Amino acid sequence: xxxxxxxxxxxxxxxxxxxxxxxxxxxxxxxxxxxxxxxxxxxxxxxxxxxxxxxxxxxxxxxxxxxxxxxxxxxxxxxxxxxxxxxxxxxxxxxxxxxxxxxxxxxxxxxxxxxxxxxxxxxxxxxxxxxxxxxxxxxxxxxxxxxxxxxxxxxxxxxxxxxxxxxxxxxxxxxxxxxxxxxxxxxxxxxxxxxxxxxxxxxxxxxxxxxxxxxxxxxxxxxxxxxxxxxxxxxxxxxxxxxxxxxxxxxxxxxxxxxxxxxxxxxxxxxxxxxxxxxxxxxxxxxxxxxxxxxxxxxxxxxxxxxxxxxxxxxxxxxxxxxxxxxxxxxxxxxxxxxxxxxxxxxxxxxxxxxxxxxxxxxxxxxxxxxxxxxxxxxxxxxxxxxxxxxxxxxxxxxxxxxxxxxxxxxxxxxxxxxxxxxxxxxxxxxxxxxxxxxxxxxxxxxxxxxxxxxxxxxxxxxxxxxxxxxxxxxxxxxxxxxxxxxxxxxxxxxxxxxxxxxxxxxxxxxxxxxxxxxxxxxxxxxxxxxxxxxxxxxxxxxxxxxxxxxxxxxxxxxxxxxxxxxxxxxxxxxxxxxxxxxxxxxxxxxxxxxxxxxxxxxxxxxxxxxxxxxxxxxxxxxxxxxxxxxxxxxxxxxxxxxxxxxxxxxxxxxxxxxxxxxxxxxxxxxxxxxxxxxxxxxxxx
Ligand code: NAD
Numbered sequence: 001x002x003x004x005x006x007x008x009x010x011x012x013x014x015x016x017x018x019x020x021x022x023x024x025x026x027x028x029x030x031x032x033x034x035x036x037x038x039x040x041x042x043x044x045x046x047x048x049x050x051x052x053x054x055x056x057x058x059x060x061x062x063x064x065x066x067x068x069x070x071x072x073x074x075x076x077x078x079x080x081x082x083x084x085x086x087x088x089x090x091x092x093x094x095x096x097x098x099x100x101x102x103x104x105x106x107x108x109x110x111x112x113x114x115x116x117x118x119x120x121x122x123x124x125x126x127x128x129x130x131x132x133x134x135x136x137x138x139x140x141x142x143x144x145x146x147x148x149x150x151x152x153x154x155x156x157x158x159x160x161x162x163x164x165x166x167x168x169x170x171x172x173x174x175x176x177x178x179x180x181x182x183x184x185x186x187x188x189x190x191x192x193x194x195x196x197x198x199x200x201x202x203x204x205x206x207x208x209x210x211x212x213x214x215x216x217x218x219x220x221x222x223x224x225x226x227x228x229x230x231x232x233x234x235x236x237x238x239x240x241x242x243x244x245x246x247x248x249x250x251x252x253x254x255x256x257x258x259x260x261x262x263x264x265x266x267x268x269x270x271x272x273x274x275x276x277x278x279x280x281x282x283x284x285x286x287x288x289x290x291x292x293x294x295x296x297x298x299x300x301x302x303x304x305x306x307x308x309x310x311x312x313x314x315x316x317x318x319x320x321x322x323x324x325x326x327x328x329x330x331x332x333x334x335x336x337x338x339x340x341x342x343x344x345x346x347x348x349x350x351x352x353x354x355x356x357x358x359x360x361x362x363x364x365x366x367x368x369x370x371x372x373x374x375x376x377x378x379x380x381x382x383x384x385x386x387x388x389x390x391x392x393x394x395x396x397x398x399x400x401x402x403x404x405x406x407x408x409x410x411x412x413x414x415x416x417x418x419x420x421x422x423x424x425x426x427x428x429x430x431x432x433x434x435x436x437x438x439x440x441x442x443x444x445x446x447x448x449x450x451x452x453x454x455x456x457x458x459x460x461x462x463x464x465x466x467x468x469x470x471x472x473x474x475x476x477x478x479x480x481x482x483x484x485x486x487x488x489x490x491x492x493x494x495x496x497x498x499x500x501x502x503x504x505x506x507x508x509x510x511x512x513x514x515x516x517x518x519x520x521x522x523x524x525x526x527x528x529x530x531x532x533x534x535x536x537x538x539x540x541x542x543x544x545x546x547x548x549x550x551x552x553x554x555x556x557x558x559x560x561x562x563x564x565x566x567x568x569x570x571x572x573x574x575x576x577x578x579x580x581x582x583x584x585x586x587x588x589x590x591x592x593x594x595x596x597x598x599x600x601x602x603x604x605x606x607x608x609x610x611x612x613x614x615x616x617x618x619x620x621x622x623x624x625x626x627x628x629x630x631x632x633x634x635x636x637x638x639x640x641x642x643x644x645x646x647x648x649x650x651x652x653x654x655x656x657x658x659x660x661x662x663x664x665x666x667x668x669x670x671x672x673x674x675x676x677x678x679x680x681x682x683x684x685x686x
Pocket of ligand 1: 290293370374377423
């Protein structure tokens with residue numbers, strides 16, 4: 001039974017029981033309606049306590065039902081019955097009450113939560129608005145401004161904040177117990193939320209909420225529509241407001257943005273070890289991290305925060321001191337942002353050591369190497385790790401581009417070697433590419449996947465190639481951008497086109513942040529193997545020659561006078577004109593649409609090749625990589641989900657047209673051609 005109910009004297013207890021998170025699907029709604037009917041048959045009841053089984057009250061509607069027609073009973077009707085009941089319902093919020101779960105509590109006369117409960121209406125993060133009265137009852141209960149904050153941001157609040165807001169009446173370790181003994185007069189004095197007066201309009205509150213939503217969730221429809229609804233609550237009767245809310249919810253939930261956000265939501269939850277990977281992971285209580293620079297320090301902190309002990313290895317005493325300072329900087333920043341407590345910071349420090357002696361890591365079951373990006377350095381490090389660590393320790397590299405098979409071949413047991421590719425900053429970015437070399441054993445892979453969960457990372461399996469999944473697509477994106485620049489555009493026009501598409505920043509501003517030197521070193525490494533027939537754009541090389549390495553040198557594709565605020569740089573525009581002249585190219589204007597089309601087609605085609613070569617297992621994994629590692633707009637569902645909204649046939653048509661310009665660069669990938677031919681989506685291509 002998804003909803004259980006029982007009677008204990010004058011008290012009835014109704015329990016949501018739909019593991020794992022008591023999602024409010026059809027069975028729960030039907031079960032609740034049955035419970036409401038049952039309550040009405042009972043004589044002598046003083047109250048009904050509504051709670052959840054397990055650690056969650058209810059995490060929201062069941063988003064899997066959003067693609068189909070809604071089936072009655074509908075949640076607004078269930079809540080209306082609860083609210084109208086003569087016998088008061090009390091919400092005993094035993095854990096998260098989100099979305100429909102929160103709306104259920106708003107139908108109750110009294111609300112008590114456990115100290116750790118999270119309460120909120122996160123619907124906009126799935127591209128919809130609350131659909132069961134949230135936008136109308138919440139402002140009546142907590143006032144306009146607080147409701148706007150809660151609903152337009154989608155961010156839940158903790159129990160203590162919920163009390164301050166007047167969203168709940170109290171906090172108790174055992175809310176069912178407290179609800180059972182609550183004074184009857186107290187309950188009966190409370191009002192039905194739906195019967196409360198309209199919230200007072202507050203000057204400027206709606207405009208401020210709109211501006212915040214436009215900044216934080218640019219291009220997204222749901223937050224603005226949610227604000228419309230909350231604003232409506234100030235001037236319409238409940239029933240009217242709820243009818244508009246329901247219509248908006250039903251309209252948005254089948255729209256492109258909601259579909260895309262649902263796709264990413266489910267893809268994130270599905271990101272785990274593949275079913276065939278049944279090997280036992282290695283023990284990772286102590287992890288060795290090699291290199292305490294940008295990446296090593298971030299990885300060490302992520303491990304420490306997840307309860308691991310870390311031994312950080314550096315080349316010499318100075319390196320050790322620098323590494324310690326780098327890790328301490330992250331501990332300090334996390335402390336000052338309130339992300340960890342003082343006690344947790346001390347605990348982290350107690351589990352951290354740094355040394356220039358590999359012997360210090362003799363007990364580690366896993367090593368993650370994040371030293372310089374050089375094959376020679378990596379081989380030396382792996383030899384030292386092999387000598388110092390237990391014979392069955394797993395050895396991982398965080399290399400961005402280097403050939404993991406070559407690194408593994410230098411060890412005596414390549415089955416222990418894999419790639420664990422983190423993204424900067426490693427303690428914040430959620431993506432983790434788990435790179436499987438040709439000799440990588442299942443135990444090593446299982447160790448990588450097992451580590452992802454405590455680190456709260458999204459693991460994606462990748463094969464070995466230049467750049468794996470993400471950086472390979474990135475390289476193609478940049479190549480397409482450089483080509484457009486050479487042929488007639490500017491970095492700022494290109495950046496603006498991609499920001500309009502939904503990226504937080506365009507490719508040139510992003511490169512200025514990470515530094516032009518990394519990609520440059522990469523191009524030099526690739527010189528020996530680059531197809532001589534492929535067009536090469538030398539503008540970035542000229543930038544490096546001029547010392548324009550990005551923000552860190554005060555100038556890159558943009559200038560940063562005084563270290564901040566980017567300014568267009570005419571010298572860069574001139575460089576492109578000059579190089580085009582040398583190459584005999586007649587430059588022409590590109591519209592923003594043309595720019596976007598080329599950059600996106602280039603990425604989609606590369607991603608299709610990545611599927612074709614088996615570097616990624618499926619399109620969903622590429623969506624995760626592009627959204628969680630590279631800033632592809634989440635509300636577009638990731639690169640391949642977006643490609644499917646265009647359709648393989650149309651993409652192949654566009655690519656084929658571009659082959660007239662450059663047959664090598666724009667040749668349509670075999671996967672796209674096959675999907676176009678068979679009328680299949682990329683989501684179904686493997
Ligand atoms: P970094 O220069 O900031 O740090 C490298 C550190 O390694 C330095 O502190 C150096 O002293 C240390 N080191 C060098 N040789 C060593 C050795 N033999 N033993 C122990 N320590 C040694 O570099 P980074 O940006 O942290 O990059 C490290 C690795 O991570 C590279 O392979 C890089 O490609 C990869 N990576 C970087 C990023 C990024 O955005 N920076 C992202 C993903 C992966």
